[in-house]
Amino acid sequence: MAKVLTSREENYSQWYNDLVNKADLAQNSAVRGCMVIKPYGYAIWEKMQAALDKMFKDTGHENAYFPLFIPKSFFSKEAAHVEGFAKECAVVTHYRLRTSAAGGVEVDPDAKLEEELIVRPTSETIIWHTYKDWIQSYRDLPLLINQWANVVRWEMRTRLFLRTAEFLWQEGHTAHATRDEAVEEAERMLNVYATFAEEFMAIPVRRGVKSANERFAGAIETYAIEAMMQDGKALQAGTSHFLGQNFAKAFDVKFQNKEGKVEHVWATSWGVSTRLMGALIMTHSDDNGLVLPPNLAPIQVVIVPIYKTQEQYEQLQAAGNNIKKQLQALGISVKFDDRDTQKPGWKFAEYELKGVPVRIALGARDLEQGTVEIARRDTLTKETIPQTDLIARVQFLLDDIQKNIYQKAFDHRAANTRTVETYEEFKRMIDNEGGFIMAHWDGTPETEELIKEETKATIRCIPLDEEAVPGFCMVTGKPSAQRVIFARSY
RNA sequence: CGGGGCAUAGCGCAGCCCGGCUAGCGCAUCUGCUUUGGGAGCAGAGGGUCGUAGGUUCGAAUCCUGCUGCCCCGACCA
Numbered sequence: 360m361a362k363v364l365t366s367r368e369e370n371y372s373q374w375y376n377d378l379v380n381k382a383d384l385a386q387n388s389a390v391r392g393c394m395v396i397k398p399y400g401y402a403i404w405e406k407m408q409a410a411l412d413k414m415f416k417d418t419g420h421e422n423a424y425f426p427l428f429i430p431k432s433f434f435s436k437e438a439a440h441v442e443g444f445a446k447e448c449a450v451v452t453h454y455r456l457r458t459s460a461a462g463g464v465e466v467d468p469d470a471k472l473e474e475e476l477i478v479r480p481t482s483e484t485i486i487w488h489t490y491k492d493w494i495q496s497y498r499d500l501p502l503l504i505n506q507w508a509n510v511v512r513w514e515m516r517t518r519l520f521l522r523t524a525e526f527l528w529q530e531g532h533t534a535h536a537t538r539d540e541a542v543e544e545a546e547r548m549l550n551v552y553a554t555f556a557e558e559f560m561a562i563p564v565r566r567g568v569k570s571a572n573e574r575f576a577g578a579i580e581t582y583a584i585e586a587m588m589q590d591g592k593a594l595q596a597g598t599s600h601f602l603g604q605n606f607a608k609a610f611d612v613k614f615q616n617k618e619g620k621v622e623h624v625w626a627t628s629w630g631v632s633t634r635l636m637g638a639l640i641m642t643h644s645d646d647n648g649l650v651l652p653p654n655l656a657p658i659q660v661v662i663v664p665i666y667k668t669q670e671q672y673e674q675l676q677a678a679g680n681n682i683k684k685q686l687q688a689l690g691i692s693v694k695f696d697d698r699d700t701q702k703p704g705w706k707f708a709e710y711e712l713k714g715v716p717v718r719i720a721l722g723a724r725d726l727e728q729g730t731v732e733i734a735r736r737d738t739l740t741k742e743t744i745p746q747t748d749l750i751a752r753v754q755f756l757l758d759d760i761q762k763n764i765y766q767k768a769f770d771h772r773a774a775n776t777r778t779v780e781t782y783e784e785f786k787r788m789i790d791n792e793g794g795f796i797m798a799h800w801d802g803t804p805e806t807e808e809l810i811k812e813e814t815k816a817t818i819r820c821i822p823l824d825e826e827a828v829p830g831f832c833m834v835t836g837k838p839s840a841q842r843v844i845f846a847r848s849y
Numbered sequence: 850c851g852g853g854g855c856a857u858a859g860c861g862c863a864g865c866c867c868g869g870c871u872a873g874c875g876c877a878u879c880u881g882c883u884u885u886g887g888g889a890g891c892a893g894a895g896g897g898u899c900g901u902a903g904g905u906u907c908g909a910a911u912c913c914u915g916c917u918g919c920c921c922c923g924a925c926c927a
Binding site for chain 1: 850884885886887888889918919920921922923924925926927
């Protein structure tokens with residue numbers, strides 16, 4: 360078979376871009392840094408949305424929607440927040456065009472807005488401005504809201520799914536009566552994300568808190584899940600922030616408690632984005648294309664008929680539709696591709712490129728012998744089994760593929776997670792091996808900054824999912840409470 | 850925003866250095882026949898203001914200048 364994709368080993372970036380294009384997930388758009396998500400890519404995103412949305416609702420959250428535009432003045436109310444986002448905001452300054460002398464259109468200078476509008480890079484400010492009116496009493500709390508939306512961040516360099524100027528995401532914004540409740544919420548949502556990543560996306564993640572340097576602008580504490588891609592680089596896959604009372608104070612959101620005392624509320628925010636699509640692609644895919652976890656695959660099973668004559672074609676259609684119906688009755692999404700315009704080999708390659716977990720090939724030979732060929736995408740192996748075993752086998756395979764690709768990713772991460780004691784060793788390892796490096800750090804931003812300058816590695820998180828064993832910083836020799844995860848990242 | 854590269858058919862490219870006949874190749878598309886258990890074969894056909902604006906020249910895809918867009922590598926970031 361002719362290689363359709365760039366090889367992963369040769370050029371990881373190119374392989375990734377190529378895959379996103381050829382698997383028909385997305386493409387660069389005419390607008391700088393933005394992306395067009397194509398139907399197949401969007402179908403995967405919809406599966407993610409559905410699973411996440413259910414998890415949010417199961418933990419007591421409701422959806423709402425807030426405006427795309429945020430008055431500039433809102434931004435200046437929380438100092439750290441402004442500083443963090445100021446450099447990447449798209450700003451609306453005018454509201455009208457007019458025809459120009461040259462025959463095109465130009466911005467009408469008379470239509471200048473009195474106050475510019477910021478296209479939201481995140482919605483904390485407009486939401487907290489709104490929450491001020493929604494919250495008066497402890498009876499109004501907790502307020503647990505999620506929004507599915509697009510946001511814009513004017514990044515200097517963009518990359519399909521991983522960092523686009525506009526991206527789709529969900530952002531949760533909650534208000535609580537006490538500090539403890541808010542911290543608990545932030546941690547709860549971190550765990551929701553971790554569970555989603557592991558159970559649906561089949562991506563093992565490390566949970567932890569961010570160092571001060573990497574913290575969200577305006578947060579007291581940022582929790583994150585970090586995944587390892589196949590090239591050993593880290594990808595931040597989701598964040599959950601404990602915002603303390605910063606936004607409540609900035610937007611004057613107060614409530615009266617049971618004792619009649621007026622207090623500022625405590626806040627969290629948390630989000631995951633279409634970046635998860637990038638994580639999914641870079642975690643599981645191979646040189647034949649996408650490998651999708653059955654739990655998120657828009658098509659879980661594809662049936663390809665193989666025939667010579669019209670008579671065979673008709674027989675196979677009946678048999679194929681019958682299998683399709685049985686599988687659908689079990690809630691499995693099936694495509695029976697009986698198009699006469701493409702040949703079987705072409706279809707095999709196509710569905711591999713698109714990551715369909717299970718493929719059933721059904722030919723005249725099978726009808727005679729009562730057999731069927733079934734292939735799995737993760738290992739690219741195929742077997743011929745009796746038709747009577749088919750349904751059970753499909754169910755087994757969907758389950759097994761989900762587990763297998765998780766395990767594969769888990770083993771890859773384990774094999775590329777290394778512990779180092781000295782900074783010399785660290786530098787050598789980050790250059791030669793990559794991956795996650797567990798090392799001691801004295802807890803200061805200065806040391807982290809120095810390491811970043813010299814090695815391009817950052818602290819991905821201070822893990823919460825392992826026991827803290829104290830030691831001494833690899834750079835300064837000062838005491839360290841526990842090892843942290845260093846890596847180069849996307 | 851710095852450093853590199855690219856722009857020629859829907860996609861991928863050659864041609865450019867050294868200007869010259871009708872601008873070419875692969876994939877894709879269309880037609881016909883043969884095929885169909887891993888991206889089919891043969892025969893034929895259609896499809897281009899060579900990114901854009903200007904300059905040099907008898908003559909520009911090719912040389913020169915400006916502009917625009919895209920990609921890669923950095924800095925920034927989810």
